Amino acid sequence: MARKKKTEENGEWEKSLLGSIITLFDDNAQLTAEEIEGKPVIVIEPMEENESFPEDVTVSVERLGGSSQVSLMAAVFTGLPEDRAADILRLLPYINEYVVFGHFDLLRDEGALFFSYSFIMNGTWPMESFLRVFTQTFDEVTFTAADRREMLLPLIRGETTADKMIEDDNF
């Protein structure tokens, strides 16, 4: 029974983290609480199209041993046609080459390019510290995702090619 109680408490801690994250956002963002594969997540979208923000950012928290792993997944492009997805897959190692903070992933079946970042925290972190770290992390994730989205838009629009981008080395 003690073990079960501990698990429930851990679940409460993660829910309280997600609840605290919600309080950080003002009216400029639309937040939706969802469950993906039984895991509670928050999906954050801009209220209107915003070039400095990805399509959306999904935030989740899960247990990792005695710690929690906080994950942010920013949708850079979704619904890419197959030929564009192939181009992005070719460019992916160049895009990731100097990205120390997280990495870009392509879900080819879905034609979706994501920027993924996770960090580990102890349950002993003060909530104030967690929120400071989360805020800065969120800003970094949205900046990186939006920056590379802007860089890749000419390719998506057919204005350049993967070969030309590799040749120009503008990563």
Added chain:
Amino acid sequence: MEINTSADYLEVLRQALEPSVKQAEVEIGDDGVPKLFCVNTSPFDESSDITYMIWPETDENEDTLPMMNIVIELFGSIDASRSDDVRAFLNEMNLYVTIGGFSYIRETGSVMSSHAFYFDPAMTLGDITAAAAKSLGEMEADIAAAGALTAKIISGEMTGAEAIAAFSGNGGDKG
């Protein structure tokens, strides 16, 4: 111990990690920045060692939190003819990675695993070092999963596609 500078953080990290690695020394990196260099047995090849570099980075802007960087070189000076296969495999591996990510650095022909995280100086040293140590543990698990197959690609024993198939056939599990 009172923490004021990057050197203080490095010393605390060195003391925390020293018992679990072969060697932990604070040295000046090629870029002139003091870093903690740790040498330990490779997670995928017990006959070889692997080097970790860890260092905090502060911004002149006081509103910006410091960031802890962790960089691990798995392989260096790879023959350029193998790079496309290595890249293809790392693309696949990154789908399974949560903490950090793998990359191929063209300039040096290196395969790196890297991660960075912000921390609040108001947190305890125990919390900061625990976050670094646990992040390292996750990165090691990913390296253990990817390293041996990457080595086979580099040696020409496998193509990138064969390594991806071998990894997927193994269930894509870490470690």
